[in-house]
Amino acid sequence: MSEQSLLSVISITKQFSSRQGKMNAVDNVSFTLQKGQNLGIVGASGSGKSTVVKLVQRLLPVTSGHIYFNGVDITTISGRSLRLIRRQMQSVSQNPYASLFPNKTIGQNIVEPLLIHKIGSASERVRTAQHLMERVGVPSDQFYAFPHEISGGQQQRISIARALALKPELLILDEAVSSLDVSIQAQILHLLDDLRHEYDLTYIFVSHNLAVIRLICSQVAVMFLGRIVEFGPIDVVYAAPAHPYTRALLEAVPDFHEVSAANEMMKESDPAPAMEPPTPYDMPSGCCYRTLCPFATNLCAQDQPSLQMQHDGRLVACHYSELTTGGASR
Amino acid sequence: MNALLEVSKLQVQFHRDGGISRAVNNVSFTVLQGQSLGIVGESGSGKSVTIKAVMRLLPKHARIEGEKLTFLNQDILALKEGAIRHLRGRQVAMIFQDPHAYLNPTKTIGSQLVEPLLFHRLATKQEAKQRGIDMLRQMGIPSPELRYSQYPFEFSGGMLQRVMIGMALIAQPTLLIADEPTTALDVTVQAQILKLLKKIKQERQMSLILVSHDLVIAANTCDDIIVMYGGQIVEKLPSRKLVQESRHPYTRGLISCTPTVHGPLALPDPIGGLPLNLRQPLPVGCFFAPRCPHRFDRCTVEQPKLINMGNDHEVACFLVQNVMGGVTQ
């Protein structure tokens, strides 16, 4: 793998065993991330998108595969070297209230990472925290407010400030704006966009919301049942999705443009009969999407398609990607 | 068309720990037979409380007042407990965000599905089973006979929400209230459920109230939209006019804040500030004024009333009133 890429993930697999048997939450996932190129990971619940970033952060051990961060293999490191890597790789989670330390005030929450890594003197740490609070838009005179005393949007700002305290290179945002109201979500997106330039950050943005990912990321990985089915520059993928699943996802996102035509459209498009999506415990043979795919053939049942490089620079895991590529028909 | 549900000057307050939370302030609206109405607002806008007040589902410490609160001309607030239960089960049905919370994990889907029929003595056991299986089929659930005797854990979230809708419809209500029915679902499943809701609404000539935080979803599903802020209605208009003709700065803000996959590739313009805290004393003027980019002096001292702009479009904003030259209702 090239030395300059910030993160490369090479065929990582995560297997969980439970009473229902073994299942691959993440199945042979590979991607590389260059500095400054934000990556969006989209997929439905259970697609393994959150597990991927937990593996990257080393919060879970991988079953197989390798993870390189700045050219260093971090797959099995532990102790001091792992803690040093974690300084450069921070995350913000979906539920800010649950992820802030409840026994510390919001200011102390930002001080905590500095304390953990013994950075600076006590007064320097407080000054850094106050500066970060102001930067993310929470008045620093609220230093001694407890997490439960501020609103959800403010909590998420504090989470972001805490993640920035160690000056990381990579910031993983796991559904970081999903639980916020749209008006607050827009504020946070602006903040993230400003911070990216200011702190020279690279984001991995995990979300089920394709519209949000599009605004922040330059690349997108679409996941289905633990596998990446399409990966590429966001404008290419969104303009003409190549994998049937990407296409279904994009078509399902509601849009204001449909509103006026909504009632006319009704008559022609009857709701499709519901199909129970496959679960990781009973993976279909061959292509994992074939049971839902309108284009599936015998080949799809026999052969699992691998990610193939297309002429426009994206990767698609579909036997018929040349045929299916086309605008999200509107 | 007849008015099915009429709400006029509804107020809901919660008194607790010595404080007052003014959740709903002077809300009036009407749902006609066969109409679908979307109630949209962010957390704390009072949208869910409004609906729960109408269905008398609020806890005891909630104080509900209203000039008028009627369903088919029966005064809802005056109904006895038995009558309200009859109303809720037969004439008005509700579905919620999390189907798991409303289904009994130890009973089969079928037995829960036909419960309303047996409870209100609308069918015999055999008839009920047949109607239950038919209902599952109509909801687009494959192999309904098999599914009828399965348990909730054997269903995915989207399937369960279909079952919930079926359960709500089985007693053939005149009004269906859906409170964030798709918020917990994946986007592809959400699209299916919304299509299903629209289809059954049309086929059965039933009224629908959809409560949602998502303006796009509500506008795509409903004929008319109510936008709420701070427990008040700020704008009321037909969905098809939403994008082009909505006037309230909050509605405009919501539209520009909502990211879409085909919109401009620029970050959405945020609405500044924080949502109104209903536990603190309310502002004297317009509730949205502290966050409004267009506010002027009058906004902070006086509260705008809902002004009828014609063609079922009502706005509570002085900006509009200025342009209109002060036409009042």
Next chain:
Amino acid sequence: MIDPFQVVGESSNTKLKRRSMATLIWSRLRKNKVAVIGGSFVLFLILCAIFAPLIAPYPYTQADFLATYQGPSWQHWFGTDELGRDMLSRLLYSLQTACVIGFGAELVEVTLGLFLGAIAGYAGGLVDAILMRIVDVVYGFPSLLFSIVLVVMLGHSVFAILIAVAATSWVGMARLVRGQVMVIKESDYISAARGLGATWWQILRRYVIPNSLGPVVVAITFGIPANMMVESALSLLGLGVEPPTPSWGALISNGQTSLFSFPYLLIFPTVTFALTLLSFTYLGDGLRNVFDSKSLR
């Protein structure tokens, strides 16, 4: 366009003073009148116990055979017993004994319970299995019987009784702490702490233990009076601290014998005992309400 990051509506105009979790808990507890009264009475009892040698009008062993079985008077507020010993003094000293055993045994319990419970819950796996089997075995003993056996083996010193009381009750604390730790271990903020690069020891000390303390504090306020109960039960059975050191149980059992002729000998010890237990209970209830409230988790 107003600044999107400007904060409106939140009480940002007042600078918050420096404060900690403890001040937050105190400000909540203060609102609960009954708990405050209970807590004040507990504090009063502790002070009485500490300063018993100064307050007590007579030494607790001083007998006065000319003044046996005297009713309450200005000289002897709570009267005298069959040997003419001042009951108030004896009560104060028995309070001291009760406090030493109640608090001392609780200290042993908390130390053991917190240490073993936290390790079992946090480490999980084999360590958890082994520690919890030990706990199960101790839990299986009939506790009073076990205490009696220990007293018989160890003697009647205050220290021996303290150990006998603590020996059985630490397991409850260990189970409580383990349960707390296991819940906290799975919480988002612990995973956040790992992501921040904290070591397991930092996580245990800075986040797991502080956040599991709420129920522990409540359990302590209920545990102390429970220990006092065990102590007096042992005394009642004649297995308590060696006379002449006074103990509640001994006073009550003594008063029992002359219930009809000299009721005050029974009434004063039982009433103060009941008041003590009651005030601990009210304090504990108040604390539990504070910790149970949603916003404190």
